[in-house]
Amino acid sequence: MGYGKVTERGLGVIRKIVGSERMSTGESILDLHGKDESFHPRRRPEVVVWPIRAEEISQILKMANEERIPVTPWGAGTSLEGNPIPVEGGIVLDLQRMNRILELMEKDLQVRVEAGVVYKELNQYLSRFGLFFPPDPGTAATLGGMVGNNASGVRTIKYGATKDFVLNMVVVLASGEIVRVGTHAVKSSSGYDLCRLFVGSEGTLGVVTEVTLRLVGLPEGFMAAVVQFGTIRQATDTVSHIMRSGLSPAALELLDAQTVRVVNAYKKLSLEERPTLFIEFQSASSAGLREELEVVKEVCQENGCLKFDSGVGREERNRLWEARYDVHEAIKVSHPGLSPLVIDTAVPISKYPDMVEWGQRVLEKRGLNGYIFGHAGSGNLHMEILGVPEVKTEWQKVQEAGEEIVGFSLECNGTSTGEHGIGIGKRKFMKREHGGSLLIMKQIKDLLDPNGILNPGKIFE
Ligand SMILES: Cc1cc2nc3c(=O)[nH]c(=O)nc-3n(C[C@H](O)[C@H](O)[C@H](O)COP(=O)(O)OP(=O)(O)OC[C@H]3O[C@@H](n4cnc5c(N)ncnc54)[C@H](O)[C@@H]3O)c2cc1C
DSSP states (O other): OOOOOOOHHHHHHHHHHHOGGGEEOOHHHHHHTTOOSSSSOOOOOSEEEOOOSHHHHHHHHHHHHHHTOOEEEESSOOOSSSTTOOTTOSEEEEGGGOOOEEEEEGGGTEEEEETTOBHHHHHHHHHTTTEEOOOOOSSSOBHHHHHHHTOOOTTHHHHOOGGGTEEEEEEEOTTSOEEEEEOSOSSOOOSSOHHHHHTTSTTSSOEEEEEEEEOEEOOOEEEEEEEEOSSHHHHHHHHHHHHHTTOOOSEEEEEOHHHHHHHHHHHTOOOOSSOEEEEEEEESSSTTHHHHHHHHHHHHHHTTOSEEEEEESHHHHHHHHGGGTTHHHHHHHHSTTOEEEEEEEEOOGGGHHHHHHHHHHHHHHHTOOEEEEEOGGGTEEEEEEEEOTTSHHHHHHHHHHHHHHHHHHHHTTOBSBSSSOOTTTTGGGHHHHHTTHHHHHHHHHHHHOTTOOBSTTSSOO
């Protein structure tokens, strides 16, 4: 059975719920909510709504569920797999106006926020109290979008991903029912972990309106190093040696020589164009960081590093890490007219050197232009393979390379996506990655959203 359309009557119902100023059918608004940061084609919704209360979302979902109209939650639209693209049209719920920090429980190291809060703004606020929320996708992401994709990033290696910080949430189900899942306890063995079920569900199981997060104390001491190698194998071998050495880096990132080149050009930097590791350590104080620096230097030298540049303190860290940021932007600007297929595999750390080498070989073998970088300490490899999606034969080559790279990750008992989610792009790997348990995921989806109205066309093929 097909999906229903948003009729004039439907628009009238929505208008009664939110008022005419918090909904739009304007062309440019529909366009803006029809595309994320991926290559996947734009698909406009029929109406965009900016709710400010869970009750409004509940009423809209009740109406949509009765008429089988698709509803897609929207955070900031920064996804890389087509996750929030409303491929079946319908209603987009843009949560950005639900952006209040509701309650700081300073003594409990917890904060309760609405889903539209931007995590960078949350961290600015929290810094005044010496606290922070560590998962960091590096974009203008909202908490709802981070929960949707179970976002993580450079600091996952030390602190964990979004799922490790969500204590409880308010979720509106497809039926319109409003439920709270989870508690304020930082540990619990009480029944099924429904909170984690919704984290990473990409808006396909419910609309998150409120999130309570666990926080950590803001570190005072910082130490950073930028380490350069003759070969990428030396760099990636060093990663697993560092991880096994008893050190606990706060970040451990890899850039291949080609990526250093493109960032140098974009940011007018002069880093030597070699495989490079960016390392960071954090601590409650500066004492002890220098000892860690000595150990990490030793490990890098044993692995044949050519250059080891380091510094202690926040300013030194920011100086040394300058080249790690804006990689995606640098690649985009250097290749106008080309789009990247983004690889996001993650493998057990001992397999990381082989994973990276495999990716490099696939590019060479197929004569493709691509960049290799990633959150190496978490075994997370990013590659951006360039092509023109509209040129079918060329893009087919890019897609096949992507499949070969993800295939290797799955052979290593890894995953097709470490942090970006399944969206549209990685659906084809779900069966291979999850086998029989994919059926359980489908049964959960059918139970919570029997009419399939929530973000249809995602996760499952
Ligand atoms: C340059 C660049 C770098 C990136 N680096 C990283 C990185 O290091 N780590 C990382 O994890 N990601 C990264 N991303 C991807 C992206 O920024 C994150 O996944 C981010 O968390 C998405 O947040 P958003 O607010 O933009 O969500 P959207 O893109 O708007 O939505 C994401 C998903 O969540 C759903 N959703 C949104 N809000 C809600 C809600 N309230 N309730 C239920 N579902 C909801 C949407 O339907 C969609 O499926 C990067 C993206 C770019 C462009």
